[in-house]
Each structure stands twice: as structure tokens, then as C-alpha cells.
Amino acid sequence: MTLRCDVIRFVAFEDLGVWEPELRAHGYEVRYLDAGVDDVTEASGAELAIVLGAPIDAPDSAGYPVLDQVRAVLAARRDRPTVGVCLGAQLMALVAGASVLPGAREVGFAPVEVTEAGRRGPLRALDCAPVLHWHTDTFTLPDGAVLLASTAANRNQAFALGPWLAVQFHPEADPEAIERWLIGHTGDLRAWGIDPRELRQAARDHGDAAAMGGVQVIREYVRAL
Numbered sequence: 028m029t030l031r032c033d034v035i036r037f038v039a040f041e042d043l044g045v046w047e048p049e050l051r052a053h054g055y056e057v058r059y060l061d062a063g064v065d066d067v068t069e070a071s072g073a074e075l076a077i078v079l080g081a082p083i084d085a086p087d088s089a090g091y092p093v094l095d096q097v098r099a100v101l102a103a104r105r106d107r108p109t110v111g112v113c114l115g116a117q118l119m120a121l122v123a124g125a126s127v128l129p130g131a132r133e134v135g136f137a138p139v140e141v142t143e144a145g146r147r148g149p150l151r152a153l154d155c156a157p158v159l160h161w162h163t164d165t166f167t168l169p170d171g172a173v174l175l176a177s178t179a180a181n182r183n184q185a186f187a188l189g190p191w192l193a194v195q196f197h198p199e200a201d202p203e204a205i206e207r208w209l210i211g212h213t214g215d216l217r218a219w220g221i222d223p224r225e226l227r228q229a230a231r232d233h234g235d236a237a238a239m240g241g242v243q244v245i246r247e248y249v250r251a252l
Contacts, residue, residue, distance in 0.1 A: 030055045030056065030075065031055065032055040032057050032058070032074065032075040033075075033076050035060050035062055035070055035097055037079060038082070039061075040208065042079070043057065043199055044199040044200045045199060045201050045241045046077075046245040049242050049246050049249075050075075053246075053249045055075060067096050068099065068100055070100050074108070076104055077110045077112070078112070078114070078118060079113070079115055080113025080114045082215060085117035085166075094118065097118055101119055101122040102122050105122075105123075105189070106189060109191050109192075110194075110245075110248065111191070111193040112198075113197060119193045120168075123172065126166065127164055128166075129164055130164050130165030132219065133160035133178065133196075134219065134226075135226055136160075136237060137178065138153075138155045138156055139177065139184055140155065142174055142176060144174065145185065149244045149245070149246075150175050150176055150185060150194075151247070152239075152244060152247075153176065153243075153244065157237050157240075158196045158237055158241070159198075160178075160195075160197070161197060161212070165182075166183055166195070167183065168186055172186040173187045173188070174186055175187055175192075176194070198241035198245075200237070201238065202233070202235075206227070208226075
């Protein structure tokens with residue numbers, strides 16, 4: 028039987044990255060639904076849904092009405108396998124009754140500290156390993172959720188809630204495609220005073236380890252379904 032993985036994508040260059048080949052290897056047919064273009068509500072019935080990131084404030088459905096559609100999809104999937112990355116994780120938090128608020132900006136490759144609960148699940152490969160961070164907001168932990176990872180800057184980096192996995196950072200990102208991020212986010216990088224040359228070098232230095240850990244995350248997640 029073919030399994031369907033619907034991926035809600037907001038920004039063309041923020042795709043599944045290193046996760047896509049792994050999902051296909053586990054029998055998933057990957058379909059992208061571009062927010063604001065495609066009917067994202069079709070993701071409600073997929074065997075697996077993944078909501079990716081974007082430089083949008085999660086509560087700003089007035090400016091970006093598609094966010095309400097994505098939240099409706101997540102509400103319909105409360106008991107179904109679903110992964111949220113960055114904005115996707117924040118939207119999951121909102122749907123589960125938590126809050127999204129300004130946090131400490133984290134941009135670049137840095138390790139996360141995986142909790143004891145996290146080390147018993149898919150994030151175990153990331154403990155103290157470098158991952159790509161690219162966010163300025165954070166979320167509170169929903170009632171009933173289990174904290175999986177933290178950093179010194181932002182305590183709530185990942186949580187599990189039933190079959191849901193929400194990660195604030197980017198284990199899916201392909202370090203070999205970092206140039207797309209540097210070009211696509213050039214305005215933010217300039218505003219933040221971040222030199223793209225430093226991020227480019229960090230991707231060279233930490234890319235292999237980050238990619239290996241990221242693949243392990245999605246591999247263990249789907250194997251446990």
C-alpha cells in the first residue's frame with residue numbers, strides 16, 4: 028500500500044531537504060501543498076503530514092489567512108502522525124492551546140540539549156549535535172506535551188504530543204542547499220547584522236553531522252508509527 032505524506036510548504040526553498048529521500052525509502056509518496064496556492068486542507072487525510080517553516084508570525088492570520096487553514100488541518104489531525112518544523116511547530120502549539128511569543132533570536136548551526144524523554148525517541152541522535160536554527164519566536168509548552176529539547180536561549184525547542192512531533196529548529200534542512208536560505212533570507216540577515224559568509228562556512232563545518240542527525244530523526248519517527 029502506498030502511504031501519502033502531504034507537506035505544507037510556505038517558502039519554496041524551505042522544503043523537506045534531507046528528509047525527503049528517507050521518507051520515500053520508507054514507502055511514502057511525498058506531495059507538496061504550497062500554502063496560499065494549493066488546497067492545504069487536503070493534508071487532513073494523509074497518513075503523514077508535515078508542516079514546514081516560514082518567516083511569518085504564527086498568530087498573524089489577519090495578514091496571512093492561510094494560517095487559519097493550516098491550523099484547521101492540524102486540529103483535524105490531533106490524533107494522526109504529524110510533524111511541525113519552525114512555523115509548523117508554532118502552529119501546532121497554538122492549536123494545542125499554547126502561546127507563541129517573541130523569543131531569543133537563534134540563527135545558525137548550534138547544538139540542542141535533548142531531554143531524558145527526548146533521548147528515548149527520534150531526537151536522540153541530536154543530543155549535543157549541531158542543528159540549523161532560524162527563528163526569532165518561541166512557544167509555550169501545551170498541556171500534556173512532553174519537552175524533548177532545549178537550548179540556553181530558548182527552553183522550548185521541541186515537544187511531543189501524542190503522535191505529534193514539533194521542532195523549533197530545522198533537522199530537515201540540507202546543508203548543501205544553504206545558499207538558497209542565504210539568498211532567500213538576505214533581507215533578514217542584513218537587518219540582523221549576520222554575515223552570510225559565516226553561515227556558509229558553518230554549513231561546511233557542521234553540515235555532515237547535521238544532515239546525519241536530521242535523517243535519523245525522521246527515520247526513527249516513521250519507524251515508530
